[in-house]
Amino acid sequence: MLVRGTFVHCLHSSTLEILHDYLLAVDDLGCITHFNAAASSQSTQFLTNIDELPKQLPEGSFLLPTFCDLHLHAPQFLYQGNGLHLPLMEWLDEYAFKAEERLDADPKLARRVYTRLAERLVENGTGAVLLFGTIKEETNLILADVMHKAGIRAFVGKLSMDQSSRPSYVEESADNSLDAARSFVGKMKSVYDIPHLVEPVITPRFVPTCSDTLLKGLGDLAASQDLRIQSHLAESHDQVEAVRSERGEEDLLVFRRSNLLTPRTIQAHCTFLDVPSLSQLRECGTAVAHCPLSNAYFSAKPFCLREALDQGLKVGLGTDVAGGYSLDIMNAMRQAVVTSRMRQGSNIMNCNSESTLAINWIEALFLATRGGAISLGLPFGCGLFQVGAPFDVQQISLWDTSTRIGVGALDFFDDAMKITPEVVEKWWCLGDNRNRASTWVQGIKL
Numbered sequence: 001m002l003v004r005g006t007f008v009h010c011l012h013s014s015t016l017e018i019l020h021d022y023l024l025a026v027d028d029l030g031c032i033t034h035f036n037a038a039a040s041s042q043s044t045q046f047l048t049n050i051d052e053l054p055k056q057l058p059e060g061s062f063l064l065p066t067f068c069d070l071h072l073h074a075p076q077f078l079y080q081g082n083g084l085h086l087p088l089m090e091w092l093d094e095y096a097f098k099a100e101e102r103l104d105a106d107p108k109l110a111r112r113v114y115t116r117l118a119e120r121l122v123e124n125g126t127g128a129v130l131l132f133g134t135i136k137e138e139t140n141l142i143l144a145d146v147m148h149k150a151g152i153r154a155f156v157g158k159l160s161m162d163q164s165s166r167p168s169y170v171e172e173s174a175d176n177s178l179d180a181a182r183s184f185v186g187k188m189k190s191v192y193d194i195p196h197l198v199e200p201v202i203t204p205r206f207v208p209t210c211s212d213t214l215l216k217g218l219g220d221l222a223a224s225q226d227l228r229i230q231s232h233l234a235e236s237h238d239q240v241e242a243v244r245s246e247r248g249e250e251d252l253l254v255f256r257r258s259n260l261l262t263p264r265t266i267q268a269h270c271t272f273l274d275v276p277s278l279s280q281l282r283e284c285g286t287a288v289a290h291c292p293l294s295n296a297y298f299s300a301k302p303f304c305l306r307e308a309l310d311q312g313l314k315v316g317l318g319t320d321v322a323g324g325y326s327l328d329i330m331n332a333m334r335q336a337v338v339t340s341r342m343r344q345g346s347n348i349m350n351c352n353s354e355s356t357l358a359i360n361w362i363e364a365l366f367l368a369t370r371g372g373a374i375s376l377g378l379p380f381g382c383g384l385f386q387v388g389a390p391f392d393v394q395q396i397s398l399w400d401t402s403t404r405i406g407v408g409a410l411d412f413f414d415d416a417m418k419i420t421p422e423v424v425e426k427w428w429c430l431g432d433n434r435n436r437a438s439t440w441v442q443g444i445k446l
């Protein structure tokens with residue numbers, strides 16, 4: 001495939017690059033083999049060996065890397081937008097565990113929920129997603145199958161939990177849970193060659209639902225097969241207190257002792273971590289899935305995003321559906337900015353205005369694309385337009401070329417009708433699915 005037009009990506013956390021009239025080639029494996037200004041592509045004779053005519057993007061469109069969602073509970077999609085008045089530990093009992101139990105008991109329902117979820121992810125421009133599934137193997141294999149068929153880069157976690165506040169929804173013992181985790185990884189590897197678009201992830205739900213034996217066993221399993229790990233860390237006041245009173249220590253230490261904080265680990269939330277604890281995460285190479293909407297409901301306290309970024313911690317964004325009610329990473333970007341600005345406001349009110357705790361929209365766009373790809377350890381160059389990177393891309397339409405009328409919620413542009421940082425910013429604030437014309441993952445159009 002050859003595409004010619006405008007490309008937008010975030011090279012670094014605060015660098016937006018808009019490349020006009022560039023030419024990009026994708027090979028049969030879905031990787032970018034050429035990326036250069038169209039004029040220099042012609043002068044370097046790049047086009048002379050190629051019969052294919054480039055697909056010319058309409059003038060009011062640009063290509064952008066797909067979004068990464070670093071934290072989503074697939075079965076909870078069933079109860080998206082329900083019960084958020086409850087504190088976390090009660091909400092888990094009332095909604096989350098129930099959704100998971102229902103899908104584990106009903107494979108047809110599971111397939112229906114997961115199929116709709118996959119459609120919604122594509123609509124929302126999410127090309128890579130880190131998923132929490134359920135306890136039962138069969139249901140997780142359905143989830144993997146649905147994501148695979150949809151062509152989404154999906155990392156699927158079979159829940160490991162040998163303790164639970166819901167007696168009907170728990171694994172029998174640590175040994176039983178470890179056997180089940182091993183079996184799931186084995187099945188996934190037998191169905192999908194690894195590395196693949198769909199891969200298994202070791203998923204201790206969080207410290208309150210896992211015995212020390214289970215956590216240690218999962219740490220060993222992940223290490224022996226070089227697997228990704230995901231969990232929830234220091235999420236909410238009631239959760240942190242529960243760990244303190246039951247274990248007599250912080251969940252950060254529990255995870256660390258169990259070899260679960262690795263460069264292949266993504267921990268959701270981390271709202272109750274102070275700066276020294278964030279440094280520990282960075283030393284371990286562990287990434288954070290920042291889920292600002294869910295944090296506003298369950299955490300009572302914002303994540304120290306600016307401090308995490310200043311330290312060089314790997315950070316991306318997560319929707320935390322259904323602790324967060326929106327599946328759209330565009331909303332997560334906006335909420336990340338809003339939350340950080342409120343933190344900055346409080347900082348000024350406390351007469352400590354030296355540091356800027358706010359992030360801007362470009363930093364949020366970086367987190368949603370390249371930051372997420374780095375956190376997930378995606379293939380080389382993912383989240384950027386770069387030779388060798390997979391073509392994981394969304395096409396955004398801003399205005400209709402013939403009528404010059406804005407698409408969706410976009411109305412007025414500057415008279416030049418050119419894609420400038422201000423125009424991209426306007427899309428970032430007001431854009432929605434109506435602006436998304438196409439999505440590709442690994443060169444395949446979804």
Ligand code: GUN
Pocket residue numbers: 073088092096205206232235294298320323
């Ligand atoms: N902590 C443990 N399980 C969950 C869950 O399902 N959602 C959220 N938000 N936090 C959790």
Ligand code: FE
Pocket residue numbers: 071073232268320323
């Ligand atoms: Fe979660």
